[in-house]
Amino acid sequence: MKEYSLLEMMEGLQNRTWTSVDLVDMYLDRIYDIDQKGPALNAIAEINPDVYEIAHEMDRIRETHGPNTMMHGIPVVIKDNINTHDKMHTTANSLALADLYAPYEATLVKKLRDAGIIILGKANLSEFAYFMGDEKMPSGYGSRNGQVKSPYHDDLDPLGSSTGSAVAVAANMIPVSIGTETNGSLTAPAQNNSVVAIKPTLGMVSRTGIIPVSHLQDTAGPMARTVIDAAILLQYMYGRDKSDLMTYQTPKKNYNFVSAYKKTVEGKTIGFLRWTNDEYDDEEKAILDEAWETFRNKKAKVKNVYLESKPIPNHQSLIYEFKADLNHYLSTIRGHTSMHSLSDIISFNKKHKEDCLKYNQDIFEAAEKTSGTLIEPEYRKIRKNVVKEAMKMDDLLYDEELDAIVMPRRTSHAPVAGNPIVSVPAKALNDLKPRSLCFVGKRWDDETLINIAYHYETSTKHRIKPKL
Numbered sequence: 001m002k003e004y005s006l007l008e009m010m011e012g013l014q015n016r017t018w019t020s021v022d023l024v025d026m027y028l029d030r031i032y033d034i035d036q037k038g039p040a041l042n043a044i045a046e047i048n049p050d051v052y053e054i055a056h057e058m059d060r061i062r063e064t065h066g067p068n069t070m071m072h073g074i075p076v077v078i079k080d081n082i083n084t085h086d087k088m089h090t091t092a093n094s095l096a097l098a099d100l101y102a103p104y105e106a107t108l109v110k111k112l113r114d115a116g117i118i119i120l121g122k123a124n125l126s127e128f129a130y131f132m133g134d135e136k137m138p139s140g141y142g143s144r145n146g147q148v149k150s151p152y153h154d155d156l157d158p159l160g161s162s163t164g165s166a167v168a169v170a171a172n173m174i175p176v177s178i179g180t181e182t183n184g185s186l187t188a189p190a191q192n193n194s195v196v197a198i199k200p201t202l203g204m205v206s207r208t209g210i211i212p213v214s215h216l217q218d219t220a221g222p223m224a225r226t227v228i229d230a231a232i233l234l235q236y237m238y239g240r241d242k243s244d245l246m247t248y249q250t251p252k253k254n255y256n257f258v259s260a261y262k263k264t265v266e267g268k269t270i271g272f273l274r275w276t277n278d279e280y281d282d283e284e285k286a287i288l289d290e291a292w293e294t295f296r297n298k299k300a301k302v303k304n305v306y307l308e309s310k311p312i313p314n315h316q317s318l319i320y321e322f323k324a325d326l327n328h329y330l331s332t333i334r335g336h337t338s339m340h341s342l343s344d345i346i347s348f349n350k351k352h353k354e355d356c357l358k359y360n361q362d363i364f365e366a367a368e369k370t371s372g373t374l375i376e377p378e379y380r381k382i383r384k385n386v387v388k389e390a391m392k393m394d395d396l397l398y399d400e401e402l403d404a405i406v407m408p409r410r411t412s413h414a415p416v417a418g419n420p421i422v423s424v425p426a427k428a429l430n431d432l433k434p435r436s437l438c439f440v441g442k443r444w445d446d447e448t449l450i451n452i453a454y455h456y457e458t459s460t461k462h463r464i465k466p467k468l
Contacts, residue, residue: 001030003172003465006229009074013062020055020062020073020118027075027120031173039468041149042140043167045080047121049087054118061116070258071236072116078178079165080122081129082106082220083209083333088119092211093127093142095356096348100337106209107241108178108220115236123164123177124148128364129185130161131213131322137359139163139189143349150193151466152429160188162197165223169195170466176224176233182213183314183415186221187423191410191436194429194463197223198230198450201443202418203249205234206241212329214321215246216383217314217415225463227424227454231257234446251444260447261454265298268452271305271400273407278309283435284408287426291406291437294459300452305400312389312412313382319363320379323372342368390416397442404452405440413440420446422453425463 004012012018018026028051031044048054058073067073078084081092083102091097105113112119127142140148140163148163150156151171158167162179166189169177179186181199190197199221207218222233235257240247272288274280280288295302327341339345346364349356370376393413397405414421419440426437437456441449 001026001172003225004175005226006071006074006175006232009175010070013067013073020058020075021052023073024051024055024075024118024120027174034171034173034468039149039151041151041167041171042146043123043148043164043171043173044077045091045093045122045124045145045164046088048119051075051118051120058116058118068114068116069236071232073118075118075120075174076112076176076178076233077121077123077165077168077174078109078119079125079162079180079220081125081180081211082109082178084109084119084122088122090211091144092129093125093144094345095143095352096339096345097337098144100333102209103333103336104209107206107243108237109209111236111239117236120174123162123168123179125164126161128211129180129182129213131182131318132363133360134362141359143356143358151468152194153432156432156434157192158189159192161185162223163189166190166193166195166197169193169223169225171468172465176222176229178220178233178237179223180210180218180220181415182217182318183412184410186223187410187421187436187438190223190423192434194425194434195223195225196227196230196425196457197221197423198234198446199415199421200234200238200446201420203246204238204420204444204446206239206244206247208241208243212322212325214318215325216321217418227422227450227457228261231260231450231454255447257447257450260450263451265295265300265452265455267299267301268403268448269301269303269401270295270452271303271396271402271405273405274304274306275309276306280408283427283433287408287435287437288406290460291456294456298455298459303400305396305402305405307392307396310389312386312416314386314412314416317379317383317386319367320370320374320376322363323367323370324374327372386416393417393440394419394443397440403441403445403448407438407440408435410438419443420449422449424453424457426460427462428464430464
């Protein structure tokens with residue numbers, strides 16, 4: 001099946017080459033072929049029972065009034081930790097929440113619906129966004145729907161928590177998807193499934209109605225096969241929300257992610273991150289060398305910049321934040337699930353040990369031991385030190401007057417500090433060593449970062465299709 005870009009889909013809808021119903025048919029057939037007759041990747045948690053009714057309505061609106069937006073009538077899937085107030089569950093791939101029909105819609109979902117975007121279904125994920133057990137639990141596993149698999153190779157870890165969102169896009173089960181990230185849950189599966197992910201500046205996208213890990217780091221972001229497609233989807237995700245005060249830090253300006261790629265990178269200053277106490281391997285060096293020449297040929301300013309590689313023990317701070325934030329979320333859906341607290345989920349898992357604790361819930365149990373109030377002096381000390389170390393990359397952007405930092409490794413700096421990241425495939429994924437180039441930018445300068453990442457992607461064109 002051909003991999004259509006969003007621009008091709010928009011043109012086809014405009015020219016009446018196909019309808020939204022046709023697109024829904026096409027992707028449902030693809031999902032069925034893969035998961036029922038093919039390699040069974042298990043990327044999709046459930047299909048929206050109303051998807052055909054919605055698609056027919058989007059076609060009617062297009063015919064009678066014209067499209068709401070450029071993405072009107074195009075299907076997407078969203079990660080199954082994002083509330084939809086419809087006939088789909090919101091479960092975080094956990095049996096403990098298998099009874100949950102959310103009583104309200106995530107602000108993000110409202111924005112998608114207002115844009116005329118069709119939510120085809122929900123994507124599987126690592127249970128509770130991979131914040132449940134220790135490393136014994138594989139990425140992409142959950143007690144409700146089992147294991148998400150790589151479309152490239154059975155032995156390749158799908159990685160991170162937004163595994164279903166990434167795999168669905170990589171396997172052409174959907175053109176674009178939405179995942180979430182706390183620390184690597186967008187960029188890690190993007191890398192291992194050879195797709196693009198944008199982790200926007202913290203606060204660019206509302207988190208209201210998303211099952212949380214930490215309100216200090218969580219954000220949703222788009223996943224796609226190209227930077228352009230991810231940028232187009234981001235256009236209909238961002239915006240202020242009175243229920244999420246972090247979004248009010250967004251500058252009062254009209255962002256145009258859609259046209260950001262059209263601008264030149266001439267004169268932009270791009271820093272190539274080198275560690276003062278660590279060496280890149282040969283493949284990483286080759287990736288950086290290629291990117292250096294790419295940007296130099298486009299008349300961007302390129303320079304080496306340096307940081308000392310130090311551990312950022314983010315896990316220690318998230319343990320405290322998780323209990324407070326999860327319990328608050330559960331209070332907003334009270335009466336719609338039998339789970340009222342983290343303690344309830346722990347007890348449920350123990351009661352249904354054979355199904356729910358194939359691995360463990362060590363993180364849950366550690367979080368439950370905290371007060372859930374974030375008043376502990378040890379927590380505040382840990383958080384302060386984590387942020388101090390993470391902000392060194394942000395400081396580097398300003399001290400060296402950079403428009404972006406590029407590096408062939410994911411780090412915790414940007415997720416903790418709230419900086420935007422764009423992850424782009426940096427090699428053809430024909431082995432078991434996927435690579436991405438990560439672009440980190442200044443907070444609220446997501447447009448510039450998208451522009452720079454686009455020029456790298458279109459000049460190198462590393463992504464190849466999985467051989468399904």
